[in-house]
Amino acid sequence: xxxxxxxxxxxxxxxxxxxxxxxxxxxxxxxxxxxxxxxxxxxxxxxxxxxxxxxxxxxxxxxxxxxxxxxxxxxxxxxxxxxxxxxxxxxxxxxxxxxxxxxxxxxxxxxxxxxxxxxxxxxxxxxxxxxxxxxxxxxxxxxxxxxxxxxxxxxxxxxxxxxxxxxxxxxxxxxxxxxxxxxxxxxxxxxxxxxxxxxxxxxxxxxxxxxxxxxxxxxxxxxxxxxxxxxxxxxxxxxxxxxxxxxxxxxxxxxxxxxxxxxxxxxxxx
Amino acid sequence: xxxxxxxxxxxxxxxxxxxxxxxxxxxxxxxxxxxxxxxxxxxxxxxxxxxxxxxxxxxxxxxxxxxxxxxxxxxxxxxxxxxxxxxxxxxxxxxxxxxxxxxxxxxxxxxxxxxxxxxxxxxxxxxxxxxxxxxxxxxxxxxxxxxxxxxxxxxxxxxxxxxxxxxxxxxxxxxxxxxxxxxxxxxxxxxxxxxxxxxxxxxxxxxxxxxxxxxxxxxxxxxxxxxxxxxxxxxxxxxxxxxxxxxxxxxxxxxxxxxxxxxxxxxxxxxxxxxxxxxxxxxxxxxxxxxxxxxxxxxxxxxxxxxxxxxxxxxxxxxxxxxxxxxxxxxxxxxxxxxxxxxxxxxxxxxxxxxxxxxxxxx
Ligand SMILES: Nc1ncnc2c1ncn2[C@@H]1O[C@H](COP(=O)(O)OP(=O)(O)OP(=O)(O)O)[C@@H](O)[C@H]1O
Ligand SMILES: [Mg+2]
Numbered sequence: 037x038x039x040x041x042x043x044x045x046x047x048x049x050x051x052x053x054x055x056x057x058x059x060x061x062x063x064x065x066x067x068x069x070x071x072x073x074x075x076x077x078x079x080x081x082x083x084x085x086x087x088x089x090x091x092x093x094x095x096x097x098x099x100x101x102x103x104x105x106x107x108x109x110x111x112x113x114x115x116x117x118x119x120x121x122x123x124x125x126x127x128x129x130x131x132x133x134x135x136x137x138x139x140x141x142x143x144x145x146x147x148x149x150x151x152x153x154x155x156x157x158x159x160x161x162x163x164x165x166x167x168x169x170x171x172x173x174x175x176x177x178x179x180x181x182x183x184x185x186x187x188x189x190x191x192x193x194x195x196x197x198x199x200x201x202x203x204x205x206x207x208x209x210x211x212x213x214x215x216x217x218x219x220x221x222x223x224x225x226x227x228x229x230x231x232x233x234x235x236x237x238x239x240x241x242x243x244x245x246x247x248x249x250x251x252x253x254x255x256x257x258x259x260x261x262x263x264x265x266x267x268x269x270x271x272x273x274x275x276x277x278x279x280x281x282x283x284x285x286x287x288x289x290x291x292x293x294x295x296x297x298x299x300x301x302x303x304x305x306x
Numbered sequence: 307x308x309x310x311x312x313x314x315x316x317x318x319x320x321x322x323x324x325x326x327x328x329x330x331x332x333x334x335x336x337x338x339x340x341x342x343x344x345x346x347x348x349x350x351x352x353x354x355x356x357x358x359x360x361x362x363x364x365x366x367x368x369x370x371x372x373x374x375x376x377x378x379x380x381x382x383x384x385x386x387x388x389x390x391x392x393x394x395x396x397x398x399x400x401x402x403x404x405x406x407x408x409x410x411x412x413x414x415x416x417x418x419x420x421x422x423x424x425x426x427x428x429x430x431x432x433x434x435x436x437x438x439x440x441x442x443x444x445x446x447x448x449x450x451x452x453x454x455x456x457x458x459x460x461x462x463x464x465x466x467x468x469x470x471x472x473x474x475x476x477x478x479x480x481x482x483x484x485x486x487x488x489x490x491x492x493x494x495x496x497x498x499x500x501x502x503x504x505x506x507x508x509x510x511x512x513x514x515x516x517x518x519x520x521x522x523x524x525x526x527x528x529x530x531x532x533x534x535x536x537x538x539x540x541x542x543x544x545x546x547x548x549x550x551x552x553x554x555x556x557x558x559x560x561x562x563x564x565x566x567x568x569x570x571x572x573x574x575x576x577x578x579x580x581x582x583x584x585x586x587x588x589x590x591x592x593x594x595x596x597x598x599x600x601x602x603x604x605x606x607x608x609x610x611x612x613x614x615x616x617x618x619x620x621x622x623x624x625x626x627x628x629x630x631x632x633x634x635x636x637x638x639x640x641x642x643x644x645x646x647x648x649x650x651x652x653x654x655x656x657x658x659x660x661x662x663x664x665x666x667x668x669x
Contacts, residue, residue: 203396206363209383210390211410211461221409225400 064284071277078272088278095275097267104263108243111178111259116238119185120193123234124227126186127194128219132202143194149187157184158251165252172254180252181242188241189234196230197223229297236294240287311374314339314465314497315360320369322355322521329355331521332369337465337499338514339374342491344500346508347518348544353501354393356518357467360499361390374464384413389458390467393474395450397442403429403453404438410461428456431490448479459490465497472507484511505545509533517541534592534662538669542590549591551632555666558583563666565589569630571608575664588667593637595663598624598647598655607656610634612649624649626657 070078074085092101130142149157161180170176204226208218224231246261253262260283267276315337322330330352337343345353358364360371362383371379378386389410397406407428408421416424429435432452442450451471458466468487472480488511491498502508508515509529517524517532517540525537536542543550553565553573563577573589581587602609610628619640626634634657638647649655 201394201396203392203394204398206383207390207392207396207398207457208409208413210361210363210388211457212384212413213409214384215382217413222398 067277068281068284070274071281073274073277076274078274078277088274089282091275092278092282097275100258100267101260101263101279104258104260107174107177107258108260111174111181112239112242114178115181115185115242116189116235118182119189119238120231120235122182123186123189123193123238124224124231126190127197127227128223131194131197132205146190147187149184150191154247158248161248162251172252173257174254176252176254177249177257177259180248181245184245184248185238185242189238192233192237193227193230196227196233200226232297233294236290240290243286244283312339313337313372314341314374315499316372316375317356317360318370318372320356320359320371321367322352322359322364323367329521330359333518333521333523335516335523335526337497340495340497342488342498342500342511342513344502344508344512344515345518346502346505346515346544347524348503350520351518352521353503353518354469357390357469357499357501360386360465361388361467362386387464388467389461389463389465390469391454391458391471393469393471395442395454397450397453397457399442402439402441403434403445406442406453407456407460410457414461425456425460428460429453431459431493432456432486447474448483451475451483455487455490459494459496462494463496465499466491468498468500470501470503472502473504480507487511509545517544519544535665536590536667539588539590539667542588542665542667547593547635547637549593549596549632549634551589551591552586553589553666555581555583555585555587565666567628567631569628571628571631573606573608573664575666576662578666578668580668581666590665590667591634591659591663593623593635594621594639595660596634596636597638597658597660598626598636598649599658600647600649600653600655602656603658607658608634609654609656612651612653612655614651615649622648624655626655628657 070081071088072084072086073081074087075082092098126142126146130139130146133139161183165172165176165179200223204222205218208222209215213221244261245259246265249259250262250265253259258266260279264276264279267273313336317333317335317337320330320333321328333352333356345356347353355364359366359379362378362381362385366379369379370377373386373388378388398409401409404422404425408418408425411421411424412418426435426438429438432455434449434452434456437445437449437453442453445453451474454471471487472483475483484507487498487500500508500511509532512529514526514528515532516526519540525532525541527535532541533545536545539550542548551567553567555563555565557564558577561577562574563581564572564574566572567589575589599607608628608631610626610631612624613627613633614625616623616625617640621637622640624636624638626636628634636657
C-alpha cells in the first residue's frame with residue numbers, strides 16, 4: 037500500500053531531482069572551482085593556485101574589501117543580536133500571553149515581512165529614513181538590518197517555544213519562582229537551541245543582504261555584498277570568486293553549526 | 307467564616323466559567339489538616355480545574371479559597387505555600403535530579419548548599435539517592451514520578467496537590483506507589499489533595515473523598531460512607547459495581563421502607579430522609595452483599611433463573627433474571643469457606659441479601 041504511493045516511484049522523478057540539484061549547485065561549484073584557477077581569465081582553466089585568495093587579502097582591492105567585510109561583520113553581529121533579543125521577547129509575549137485571537141494576528145504581523153518583496157521593503161525603508169531626515173550611513177544600514185532580521189530570528193524561536201509545554205513554567209512558579217525567574221531559569225535555557233538558530237539565521241541573512249543595504253547605505257559606505265557588486269560592475273575578476281567562495285564557506289559553517297546544535301538537542305530527548 | 311486551624315483548604319462557593327461554559331458550579335468543601343483528600347470523578351468533571359484554582363493557575367470566577375484561614379485566591383502561584391505534582395511530571399529537562407528537587411528551596415532564598423542538602427534528604431525519602439546526578443530523560447516513568455513527588459515535597463508545602471500522578475504507570479507500579487504515597491503522607495504530615503478518576507484508587511488511599519460530576523459536588527465523605535451509603539444514583543453507579551433499579555415505596559414504618567420492584571417482588575430496606583411513601587426512586591444493591599441459594603432462605607428472597615456465570619479468579623459473578631422483574635448481578639468470593647455455591651446457567655435460584663445491602667437513592 038504505502039509503496040505504491042512512494043513518490044520515488046513516479047516516472048521521471050529521479051531525472052527531475054538531478055536536474056534541480058544541478059541547477060542549484062552547478063553555479064556554486066563552478067565559482068568554487070574557478071576561485072582556485074591560476075589564470076586571470078574567469079573561463080580558461082590554467083591550473084590550481086591560491087593566487088586569488090592571496091589577492092583578496094593583499095591585492096590592490098584588499099583594503100576596500102577588508103573595510104567592507106568589517107562593516108558587514110559588525111552589522112551582522114549587532115543586527116542579529118538585537119533582532120534575536122526582540123524576537124525572543126516577541127515570541128514570549130505572543131505565545132505565553134494566553135489571548136488566542138491576538139496571537140494569530142501578531143503571528144501574521146511578524147511573519148508578513150517575509151512575504152513582502154524585498155525591493156518594496158527597501159524603497160519603504162529608504163523613504164522612511166528620508167522622512168525622518170536621518171543621514172544615511174552605517175547606522176541606517178544597521179537599523180534596516182535589525183528590522184528585516186526580526187522575522188527570520190522569530191521563526192525558529194517561536195517554533196521552539198511552541199514545543200515547550202506551559203507546564204514547565206507553571207511548575208517553576210508553583211515552586212516559588214517569580215514570572216521573571218521562571219523565564220530566565222526555565223524558559224530561556226529550554227529555548228536556547230531556537231535562539232541560537234534564530235541568531236545564526238539572522239546573521240547569515242544580514243551578512244548577505246544586498247538590495248536593502250544598497251538602498252539605505254550612504255555614499256562611500258560599503259558592506260561586502262555591495263562592495264562585491266561594485267567590483268563586478270567593473271568586470272568579473274577571479275578574486276570575486278575567491279571572496280564568494282569564502283562567504284559560502286562562512287554560511288556553510290554557520291548552517292552546520294545550527295544543525296549540530298539542533299541534533300545534539302534531539303539526542304537528549306527534549 | 308472559617309478560621310479553623312484544622313481546616314487546610316476551604317473552598318467557598320467557587321465558580322469557574324470559561325466564557326459561557328461553567329466548569330465548576332458553586333463548589334464548597336473543606337479539606338482538613340493532615341488529611342489524604344481525594345477528588346474523584348469522571349473525565350471532564352472539573353477536578354483539574356479545582357486543583358489549578360487552589361494552586362493559582364486558574365482564577366476563580368466567583369467565590370473564595372482559604373488556606374488555613376487566609377484568603378489565597380488572589381495570590382499568584384509563587385506566593386502560595388502549596389506545591390503540585392503535575393500529571394506529566396513537568397521535570398525541568400535541563401536540570402539533573404538534584405537540581406530539580408532543590409529548585410523550590412532555591413527560589414525560596416535558601417543557599418545552594420542548603421537546597422542541595424535538603425534535596426538529598428528528600429531523594430533518600432523516595433529512595434532515589436543513587437539517581438541524584440541523572441538527567442530526567444535518563445529515568446524511567448516511575449522514577450520520574452518519584453522525582454516529581456520529591457520536588458514538590460522538598461520545600462515543605464502546607465498542602466500538596468497531586469493531579470492523577472499515577473495514571474501513566476503500569477498496574478503493579480501503580481499499586482506500589484499508592485502504598486508509598488499514603489506512607490509519605492503519614493510520615494510528612496502534609497495535607498494531600500489527590501485527583502483521580504479511578505474509584506478503586508480513591509477508596510484505597512483516601513481519608514475522605516469528594517465525588518464530583520459535571521462541575522458539581524455529588525457527595526463528600528469517608529470511603530466507607532461513600533461506598534455503603536451513596537447519596538444518589540451517580541455516586542452509587544460511579545463507585546464500585548452495583549445493581550440499580552427503579553422501585554416504588556409502598557409504606558414507611560419504623561424507619562424501614564417497604565418497596566416493590568416489577569413482577570411482584572418485594573423488598574424492605576432502611577428508610578432515607580426525603581423519600582416518602584408512593585415515591586418512585588432508584589435503589590442500589592451491591593453485588594457482593596447479595597448471595598444465592600437453591601431455595602428461598604428468608605421471606606423476602608427474590609426468585610429467578612441464572613442467565614450467566616462469569617469466573618473472574620478471586621470472585622464469581624452470577625447474573626440472575628428475576629421472574630418478570632429486573633436483572634441482578636451477584637458476586638461471591640471464590641472460596642469454599644464463603645457461600646460460594648456455583649450455579650450454572652438455567653438453574654432456579656433465590657437471591658438473598660445481607661442486612662443493609664439495599665439502599666434507596668435520593669435522585
Ligand atoms: N481553558 C479552558 N477553556 C475552556 N474550557 C476548559 C478549559 N479548561 C478546562 N475546560 C473545561 O472544563 C471542564 C473541566 O475540565 P478539567 O480539566 O477540570 O476536567 P478533569 O475533571 O480534570 O478531567 P480529566 O479527568 O479528563 O483530567 C471540561 O469540560 C473542560 O473541557
Ligand atoms: Mg484532569
